[in-house]
Amino acid sequence: MGYDASFRVWRGDADGGELRDYSVPVNEGEVVLDIIHRLQATQTPDLAVRWNCKAGKCGSCSAEINGRPRLLCMTRMSTFAEDEVVTVTPMRAFPVIRDLVTDVSFNYRKAREIPSFTPPPGLAPGEYRMQQIDVARSQEFRKCIECFLCQNTCHVVRDHEDNKEAFSGPRFFIRIAELEMHPLDTADRRDAAQDQSGLGLCNITKCCTEVCPEDIKITDNAIIPMKERVVDRRYDPLVWLGNKIFRRGET
Numbered sequence: 559m560g561y562d563a564s565f566r567v568w569r570g571d572a573d574g575g576e577l578r579d580y581s582v583p584v585n586e587g588e589v590v591l592d593i594i595h596r597l598q599a600t601q602t603p604d605l606a607v608r609w610n611c612k613a614g615k616c617g618s619c620s621a622e623i624n625g626r627p628r629l630l631c632m633t634r635m636s637t638f639a640e641d642e643v644v645t646v647t648p649m650r651a652f653p654v655i656r657d658l659v660t661d662v663s664f665n666y667r668k669a670r671e672i673p674s675f676t677p678p679p680g681l682a683p684g685e686y687r688m689q690q691i692d693v694a695r696s697q698e699f700r701k702c703i704e705c706f707l708c709q710n711t712c713h714v715v716r717d718h719e720d721n722k723e724a725f726s727g728p729r730f731f732i733r734i735a736e737l738e739m740h741p742l743d744t745a746d747r748r749d750a751a752q753d754q755s756g757l758g759l760c761n762i763t764k765c766c767t768e769v770c771p772e773d774i775k776i777t778d779n780a781i782i783p784m785k786e787r788v789v790d791r792r793y794d795p796l797v798w799l800g801n802k803i804f805r806r807g808e809t
């Protein structure tokens with residue numbers, strides 16, 4: 559059975575904006591993106607919203623619904639009471655371009671900072687076979703659809719814009735973990751994770767994991783193992799002694 563839903567949508571641009579109220583018809587089985595599209599088609603043709611697949615796979619339609627970071631296309635209207643006001647706002651951690659569309663280029667800059675996969679020099683095609691256990695370990699991380707909801711949720715950048723320079727965020731901690739766990743990757747990612755990507759700023763609150771639409775266990779399976787590897791390296795007495803001797807030899 560259809561009904562008219564009360565929607566409160568943020569309208570504006572980089573110079574500022576406001577929440578505006580709308581009443582929009584809802585049909586059975588619809589998701590929030592359907593209602594935003596109907597609003598666009600019938601009342602607000604200039605409403606800006608980014609989307610592509612409407613299937614939870616492209617990661618484009620990220621926004622905040624009643625203050626919670628979510629995909630617009632994967633949030634069913636049946637999760638709200640019919641008399642509930644549904645508030646839709648853009649992701650808070652990134653600059654607004656217009657209405658529900660934000661500039662997520664911060665994430666692309668961070669992606670470029672991570673050195674690419676580095677196999678041993680001279681390894682010819684077919685010389686190495688991956689074991690299933692190695693494939694399975696990183697499979698979870700490869701489910702990432704780059705919706706950046708985890709980045710938007712992480713308090714390290716959400717509440718502290720000035721941390722963006724030193725902190726790559728959860729999406730890139732899983733990328734670093736994926737490379738670090740790859741049996742053929744020869745780069746040592748641990749110091750880079752700590753020093754360039756700001757792994758130490760993460761206090762494992764798990765908020766990123768809670769909002770991931772792909773159910774990737776970001777904190778338990780990527781961040782905590784990476785932190786353990788950093789600790790193993792930095793506080794291993796042999797590594798410590800080796801660093802001392804090496805540094806002394808440099809001076």
Ligand code: SF4
Binds near residue numbers: 713763765767
């Ligand atoms: S666990 Fe770490 S990366 Fe994830 S939201 Fe918390 S502080 Fe951010």
Ligand code: SF4
Binds near residue numbers: 706707708709772774
């Ligand atoms: S890890 Fe999850 S929440 Fe983060 S960008 Fe990937 S799919 Fe989105």
Ligand code: FES
Binds near residue numbers: 609614617629
């Ligand atoms: S439109 Fe592709 S994830 Fe929502």
